[in-house]
Amino acid sequence: MNKTFKIYAVIFIIIMVILALFEVNKKEVTDWRKNFDVNQKSPFGLFVFNKEAKDLFKNNLTKIDVAPYDYYTDKNKKPHNILILESEIDPESWNKILDEVSKGSDAMIIANRLPKNISDTIGFYGSKISYENENVLKLTDKKYQNDFIKLDKFPSGRGFSYIKPNVQILGKTVEENNEDQANFIKAPFGKGKIYVHCEPLFLTNYYLLQSGNVKYAQSVFSYLSDRETLWFVESNTKESSSLLRFILSNPALKYAWWVFLGGLVLFIFFNVKRKQRIVPIIEPLKNTSADFVKSIGNLYLQEGDFHDMMAKKAQYFLNKVRLDLLIDTQNLDEEFAKRLQLKTGKSAEMVNEAIVLIKKAQDPYASVMKEDLARINSLLDEILK
Incomplete structure (x- = not known):
């Protein structure tokens, strides 16, 4: 081992120690992004709901990790419940869902917004947005008048701006400085019903872990019939099983990974710079005479x-x-x-x-x-x- 390599090794070790000290003393930052991921334990992930969903639906819940279009193709199911929770659904899958509802199934869609053609089909147009820092979600049915949830962290403030006469309002958002606005509706569609809730925050980790808030979620899901419920979680549950994804998902491992790559690049740069290029072998000219x-x-x-x-x-x-x-x-x-x-x-x-x-x-x-x-x-x- 030459002297130059020893110097680089010492410098690299010193850098690693300094970075490790920074990592130990670093304050953990809370991720407040609204990811609605069933595998995330951050405040606005769905890890808690994913664990408690079986009890909420009385062990009659099945998670489906494919798109509704793929699931329902060549399959004839009896009437059931469909749950869509802040997932991106392609137009063909929406058509499959509406087709199942028209045959007698019920669909509950909990999402900030829906495609315009779907909202028009259900019976509401657009959505109003409030920028209040706090609001309260309440159900309109008298038997659920004591079931409410207070949103004190980044509420979306969304509500339905126009609702057709045949659509029933089941819940509303109450704010101190604004009029109440509908946020939970029921619309008949063929032989079935479609439920739409435009504030999915009440199912996130931050709110479900607060005392008394689970009751509101139970009341919302009580509108669904007591039968099999299919929860389409395709966009949230499909994860890469690669080692690199696991490393990058862990802050400490991700930090070590980038340091390792940086050290490797420096080593290659300085090592190649010191090496002599290969001298080509030149064959002597043959005496053709x-x-x-x-x-x-x-x-x-x-x-x-x-x-x-x-x-x-x-x-x-x-x-x-x-x-x-x-x-x-x-x-x-x-x-x-x-x-x-x-x-x-x-x-x-x-x-x-x-x-x-x-x-x-x-x-x-x-x-x-x-x-x-x-x-x-x-x-x-x-x-x-």
Whole structure:
């Protein structure tokens, strides 16, 4: 382990310790977002309702984790109750729900707002919004006059602006500085009924955990018949089971994850910067001349033309003598032999034998054998050494 790596490791450990101290001393922040998620324990999640729903519906509740359109396709069910709680429903699924209600089922929709074509079908238009910080939800039926819930944290203040004559008001929002406005209605539809409540906050963790508020929820659901109830929770219950989602959903693990990624990026950056780039291997150029000579030699051997090869060898020798030894090669006489012997230092017998073979190679009518080619090749190479 080199010195530079040790320095980076110490710096990284110090950063981790500092971040851990910040995490320990950090004050937990309450998440007040209205998520309406059955798995969330935040104030406006539905974790408590999800746990208590079986008792509220007398163990006759079934949670469905697919869209109503997919559930009801190719399925013929007897009349039942349908519960939609702040879920996003596609138009085809809404049509399936209305079709089931028209056959005798009852639907209870608890949501801040509905698509306009659905609200028009049920029998109300638009919604009024109040910006009061507090209000009270009450039921209009005299037997439920003592069942109410006070909303003191971020009430939506929604109410129905116009209701058709055949729609019955079951609940209202009471505010100190505004007139009462309807927030819970019942509308007949075919053989069934549709209940709409526009303030789903009364089912969140924050309000259900307050003393006495469960009674209001029980009273709202008491309007449904005592039969099977299907709760479509598709948009809230489908969660990714990936490890990364689990890490990011936990604040401490998410913090550690980002620190780990940051440290990894820094390590790679500094480590790569110190590394020498790979030196490419360059293959040396091949001596193609030698290969060419070998190819030509093999060609001559295959043809068996020893006379031509002997003549070329003699011509090459005489050319080297002219250039390197500066001896005139026009006449291969005694004078030529004497000068070649002096400059090469070879014996007179070797030089004279070489001259005889050269003259034989230059004679186009001479008979040349393989042994003559081998002898002239060795003699001329020996003289030029």
